Amino acid sequence: SVPIETRTLHFPRTWLESITRSPPSMLTFARGRGDSMMPTLMDNDIVLIDRSQRTVREQDAIWALTVGDIAMIKRLRVRGDRVSILSDNDRVPPDEAHPDEVNIVGRVVFIGRRL
Numbered sequence: 001s002v003p004i005e006t007r008t009l010h011f012p013r014t015w016l017e018s019i020t021r022s023p024p025s026m027l028t029f030a031r032g033r034g035d036s037m038m039p040t041l042m043d044n045d046i047v048l049i050d051r052s053q054r055t056v057r058e059q060d061a062i063w064a065l066t067v068g069d070i071a072m073i074k075r076l077r078v079r080g081d082r083v084s085i086l087s088d089n090d091r092v093p094p095d096e097a098h099p100d101e102v103n104i105v106g107r108v109v110f111i112g113r114r115l
Contacts, residue, residue: 026052036087048110062108
């Protein structure tokens with residue numbers, strides 16, 4: 001098990017409100033790892049996850065999720081009893097899971113990176 005570092009970050013409320021209407025208590029910042037979502041999300045980018053959005057209502061949006069013990073940030077497409085798990089990097093093949101296997105943590109609503 002990988003240790004999870006947590007800390008409180010402070011951002012101007014007006015900036016957060018320009019991104020989402022969800023309350024700050026439902027927002028989590030995380031750091032992307034790996035290259036499976038390149039070029040949209042680069043290794044070490046910061047993502048803002050809106051944990052109030054846990055149901056796929058918009059196909060192909062970017063979601064933070066777990067399948068079993070594996071955490072990931074991917075695009076999701078739901079069709080019947082199958083969830084397609086899609087990467088933006090065309091070298092990473094799509095995957096599929098049953099909806100019961102997918103735990104949606106929240107929708108990624110912002111990506112930031114250091115220049």
